[in-house]
Amino acid sequence: MTPAYRAVVLDAPGAARIAEVPLAAPGPGEVRVRVRAAGICGSDREVYDGTRPAPYVRYPVTPGHEWAGTVDATGAGVDPGLAGRTVVAEGFVSCRTCERCRAGETSLCTAPYDETGFTRPGAFAEYVYVPARLLHVLPDDADPRAAALLEPAAVIAAAVLTARPRPAERIAVVGGGTLGLLAVQLLAAHSPAALLLVEPRGERARQARGFGATATATPAEADAYTGAHDLVLETAGAPGSAARAVTLARRGGRVVLTGIPKPGAHGVDPVDLALRQLTLHGVFGAPSAAWSYAVRAFGAGLLAPAPLITHELPLEDYDKAVHLVGGGDPTVGKVLLRP
Structure with missing residues (x-):
């Protein structure tokens, strides 16, 4: 029997389900990460509601671009020493060859928009696959709940x-x-x-x-x-x-x-x-330099995201979780899914 993992799949706006996805080996240059925590933000609510501009989402999609996890497997050409490390990863998949990328402005990449959780499968799942070049390794004792907020921290x-x-x-x-x-x-x-x-x-x-x-x-x-x-x-x-x-x-x-x-x-x-x-x-998104800065600030204790978390729910409660975001309740802070 082929091993599988659970993932939220949004087939169209408002049409979410929990799917069983085959657990594949990571491809060349990729890692497979066991998701420990994933944050929900306003853009995820847009994807659910169908209000995100068409060039910035591709249905069906597994959302989730704010996350932290543990490297579970490495593909060809990737340092096998990454296995077991706690990581976060940049969401924008930049081309690295256009003029803006070569200037270090990877969030201004001129290639077609490509981002984890919007145009490729994201982290509202037990596993997420990302290019290893986008990883940022965290201290071994890092709190993955807090680290899931490093994407907004990078912005x-x-x-x-x-x-x-x-x-x-x-x-x-x-x-x-x-x-x-x-x-x-x-x-x-x-x-x-x-x-x-x-x-x-x-x-x-x-x-x-x-x-x-x-x-x-x-x-x-x-x-x-x-x-x-x-x-x-x-x-x-x-x-x-x-x-x-x-x-x-x-x-x-x-x-x-x-x-x-x-x-x-x-x-x-x-x-x-x-x-x-x-x-x-x-400012829209974050280039690699900003991610590095946010990760260093987090490691140095200058950023303490954990107090912003008010709700943690399992994947099965995705519909409930996404409706908490932007619902107008002043007691709702950061909402996490815990696969």
Whole structure:
């Protein structure tokens, strides 16, 4: 009898099932990883709902791009010493040959979009197969639950590397979800003079203070901080959060946008950008350098993702788990599947 493993398969939006998938050997250059924990984020909810843009998903698909696990088998050409190691892996499968990849900007690869959990099978399964070149090895005692959040941490690391925070700067973070609270942790390590979180949920604000925020404000209270910050990092992806981030920056300040709002979001005034000489950056995904930075920060204890986890469910509860994300319950933080 051919061995098999369980995996969530989304045949079409809203049509999920648990499938038995043949347990194959990894191909050349690949590893097979036993998934220990996999996080669910807003983009996974988009895949379930069918609202993710067509070029960025391919049905049927096993979702899951935030995960940590243990290398179970190695393919030809892969160091067999990886077996048994705790790992995470980059999601974007870049071509490595285009101009952007050769410049180190692997998240801007010009080849057709290809990402684990969206165009190829992901980690809402007992096993996931990935190119070994995308692996990042973690300390042997790493908590796989916490490590499953290294994918969003890598996105924040990309934003921080882009923003180049300096000690004693005044910094604001807009949005206190997973990205925002990870941003507070990583920015606090740069010794800001002030670190503000703009977030309406009281529990998230309380957590942010524990992570190093010096002040918190609801969106209604944020007007008091207009024009006061050298650097503003937006993570919320709400209709008005990008515009809010711009108002919080001082003249000549820097703004980095990581949230992806739905159509109809409030625009940013180009006249305001020009007259106040603001620098505006967008971040989508994370290049390899940002992953390395996030993994080092995690190993050094500068990132502590575990307190953000509020729910852990088995694969069989995928439907329940995905509906927790974006459901509006303020008590829901990071949701994990534990295959």
